Amino acid sequence: MHPPSALRGAAALAVAFVACFAVAGAGAWLTSRGLVDWYPALRKPPFNPPDYVFGPVWTALYAMMAVAAWLVWRKAGTGYPLGLFALQLALNLAWTALFFGLRLPGLAFAEILVLWASIAATVVSFWRVSVPAGALLVPYLLWVGFAAVLNLAIWRLNP
Secondary structure, eight states: OOHHHHHHHHHHHHHHHHHHHHHHHHHHHHHHHHHTTHHHHSOOOTTOOOHHHHHHHHHHHHHHHHHHHHHHHHHHOSSHHHHHHHHHHHHHHHHHIIIIISOOHHHHHHHHHHHHHHHHHHHHHHHHHOHHHHHHHHHHHHHHHHHHHHHHHHHHHOO
């Protein structure tokens, strides 16, 4: 690989990490606002993970998302798969804003269903370009599926 290509690849990987972790940072800020008084006071189902689990899980998921996007960019450049990726990133942040920022678990549940579907579409789209890229998003899809069940349970327990 020639240096300019290597440099472009490194820059693209950096852009993918910046995009993913910018969403992560904005989401963490929104989440922290809800953790002060609102979220701790909610009734939660017995399968709710301890709070300390969320940070490491999301960090790993965002890192895998960034690498997956980079792998797709390397094979296909920009286009439909990365457009879907950007959409699901925006929906990811929107869920956090609805749930923790606006404290609307019912609306957040409806939105997380759309988020899950967009992640599923992104997995399929990525898989067609790069099997490893698609596979890297599967844990994210599963985690958001679990988050949807948790969101629904919290909404139902706190009418």
